[in-house]
Amino acid sequence: MGWTGTSVRRKEDDRLVRGRGLFTDDELEPGMLHLHILRSPYAHARIVRIDTAAAEALPGVACVLTGREVAAQCEPFMQIGPPPCDKIRDLPMAVDKVVFQGEPVAVVAAATVALAEDAAQLIDVEYEMLEAVVEAEDALSDRSILHEAAGTNRTWQGVFEYGDVEGAFRDAASVVRIPRMKFHRFASTPLEPNACIAEWTRQGSVEFLCNNSFPGFAQQLLAPGLRLKADQLHIRTYDVGGSFGNKIWNYVYMALAALASKKAGGRRVKWTETRTEHLLGSGHGNERTYLDTEVALDRDGVITAVRSRHIDDCGAYTRYEPLGCVIWSQVLPATYKLRNMRIDFTQTVTNKCPVVPNRGYSRMQQLWFMERIVDICAHELGIPADEMRLKNYITQFPYETPNGCVYDSGNYPAMLAKGKELIGWDRWQREIAAGRKAGRLIGIGIGTTLDSGTNNFGQARIVNPFLPFSGNSEVCTMRLDIEGAVVVCLGTTPSGQGHETSASQVVADVLGIDPSMVYVRPGFDTAWNTFVGHSGTYASQFAVTGLSAVHGAAQKLKAEMRRLAAFMLEAAEEDLEFGTGAQGPEVRVKGTDKAINYWYMANLVNNNNAMLDESLGDVTLNVRHVYRPPFKVPDTERKFGNLTLTYAAQLHIAVVEVSRETCRPQVLAYAAVDDCGTLINPQIAHGQVHGATSHGIGAALMECLDYDETGNLLTATFSDYCPITALNIPDIAWGNIETPSPFSYNGAKGMGEGGGAPLHTMSAAIQDALHGAGVIVTGSHHSAPRLFEILQQPNRDEAVSVERRGGKQGRR
Amino acid sequence: MYPAPFRYHRAATLDDAIGRLVGIGEGARALAGGQTLLVWLKMRFDEPTDLVDIGRIPGLDAIEHDTKGVRIGALATHARIARSPLAKQIPIVGDCANGIADNQVRSRGTIGGSLAAGDPSCDWPVLLTTLDATVHCRGPAGARTLPADGFVQDLYATRLEAGELITGVSFALPGKGSAGAYVGFKRCAPAFPTSSVGVQLTLNGDDCTQARIALGSAALTTIRAQAAEAELSGRTLNAQVIARAAEAAAAAADPVPDQRGSPAFKRSLIDALVKRGVEVARRRARGETVEVSHEYY
Known part of the structure; x- marks a missing residue:
């Protein structure tokens, strides 16, 4: 494999760095309408009256839509969750009441975007305030119910129990109890906000140019929602400026743009989200509370069991949730070998922005939980953090977890060794000891994490046994174009991951040509017939599903070319070889100068077929390959089965000092070791590691979507939310190991989410820095004001307790 | 994120600007770098009928100092002040100018605007109060000077009268020691x-x-x-x-x-x-x- 493993320069960059990319908002044409969404200022309120007359009368306004009209033309979107989720009436616009601040209550389509906003200001909405519930535990009391038809805010509950939990606690040498921990709400904030252009055509179909990142799914929701057939939706993407999962959810807004176009007589309607809209209403990451956690350990500090209650806060609508209620269990025991676990998992709606898959989706919440457990136990039992991990790491692969997931490959101790070397572990131990003597709050922390990729949609059935989903798949279509060019179409929606480049590398390796000779079409297009229901870019899987589809298609094309060449060259197929000759890419008879180039092969099939023998009647040089990972439907009763195909791993180490003056946590050194199996394009992988690390550091130190008690978002602008930028990213020492996956053809593992590694790492380092001050880190967000509060009132006495028992050896 | 409609005026001279501001009255706002005002307009926290752009009035952006003191024109941007020899000679000025927002904003925002905004989080009012600076103003009633200390009277409220503009600030060179x-x-x-x-x-x-x-x-x-x-x-x-x-x-x-x-x-x-x-x-x-x-x- 000549091109695989080399840092081929990214093909996409040529147009992107020259400003020649095409992002949805770049598309502009005369007569296009612009959509403005009027959003609720309140988190929970009844809509008493809406008067749109003044807005409609404003010159330049094409139409105004309210919830009533939308409800009359739409079917509520399908809900993934089991009862009571099925009772939730999920429409793209609020009808009788609003359930989160920022929920759409009306839209205006007008000649300019400014005019649309002027008109929206003239819409008079009378609200009757209702009590908002913003805390998950409060919401579960059902004192104020969001979706009255559902009758409760509790949208999902299930117990995940494996092994002999009671026995392990009975036999434990020590039990560590952590009453409460909390993973905060943030979102990874793509540079390009959500956007779409919709045109309801005269033929009754809808044309979309958008940046949705999971169009295979969006189409299945949008078509019935808009009362159309799936094939009547033509969905395209082109350049997309980041997604991180957040853009899975923008089908809701695509529906609004489509309905506005319909009402405006089929004119194209463009909607581009503003930053504040993005922060208010585009989708946040899951917020999770961990209650009554108990950890059983044996005499050696080996964790034997964990039991806990988790409450997940999914915001106002369940939508793609409650998939998050099972997705975390892909990494149930994290990187640790304990066999006994019991997690009682509940999800609730609250009067906050709905959550959406966000880089590290649902798994990072579980990994953070497990990493906190490991660190808190290590500190309380006086075991160094690195030794604690070595005692507990899984070391044999493939490894079947207690819930039936199969970790394909890995070497966590080697990653730890490499991380320690990169950061200079021993030197820092000395500096930290000296620093502490001088009164400095300084610590070092390890975060081990898993980026489980290529999900088995069968896990959805653990949430709702009646869902018609399982497995996974991705498509590639490939053809030798009429002039002999290799043209590749993908079913994915790249948003910066360099799919055009990596796909070219794979094709080039199969055909023995240069990647520059392979043309991969940018973007996604339902008209290419290159998609299935799973198509999109999410769940860390392109290197596996996407490239396996590309590889399969390239092999099919190669087989057809070989037959064609054998006929024309009058040679046996096994005597042929693929390569590049004087007339470009060709197939030749080994050891001779007899060859046929790609142009002639394409010419024969497309323009010149009387030359061909009947036996070649099925050769079209236009192939389609669907890759399907080898999944089974999980056992939904036991909540058992293989939920993901590959497990990339990250091991990060940070040295952090908390300023005694300002409480600012400062990263003094940072090392990130990655293992995503065989690297396809090391530079792209490195870039993804850097991006995921930066996002995680931002989430840990800066970014938090804070609501006040009325459900008012306090961080609705960038100057309040403070997303991480280049100015805040520390130098990151990067290292890599490769443990090839036995389950993918190329040994690659999906990657890019990074499992939120820095969140665990920062919590661990700050724990180490502040443990001496009586602080147990039980939250994932470490802004200076929060650290100030905790240093004012050290929490160790309430945050953790340790019960040590004499005698029996704990069981494994 | 788009301002409500407004009329735009570009003032040629200081007197022209003052004349327009007085003539239009309550609905008028002076626009310099736009660091604060444009954000307010985009959020529709403020919906003036008219903006009088003073940004191109000549002679209002000078940064001068001699043995007696320093004078900075109201339209001097944070970035220009940060790069000026003054910032080296009086490091506290550089501390302030370099620390405001990011590079893009520093290239647009002005010292006069920072004072006129009356925002307790703005940096220049703090620095100028520290240096006991004088604020030079001109309005329909002519020119006057006010101390920087107390210039901002309340949240978003300054001592400027209707139609009055800041023309510059001055302060003495810090003495020996x-x-x-x-x-x-x-x-x-x-x-x-x-x-x-x-x-x-x-x-x-x-x-x-x-x-x-x-x-x-x-x-x-x-x-x-x-x-x-x-x-x-x-x-x-x-x-x-x-x-x-x-x-x-x-x-x-x-x-x-x-x-x-x-x-x-x-x-x-x-x-x-x-x-x-x-x-x-x-x-x-x-x-x-x-x-x-x-x-x-």
């Missing part, structure tokens, strides 16, 4: 500071003959920490004296709780920043070159 520092703390570059502190000391060795301390983001307006100044003036500086001054400054603050932190956190920051500012000012008075500005993650 006088040095200062402007230090702040914020969450990230484009965020407003959580707290900021300006300190200007006149020192003879470690003996402090004069001290001025001003606080930003510490109340509804810029405030002078006179009790803290009194702890330093006439005393020999040592850790105990400085700690008392810092404590007095924190006590003088009346910060509001918000996203940036609780009042207790902000007071503790002020305490830390006063200590840091005094320390830097002392070192600078001894002739050391010290780089400080806003600290953030």
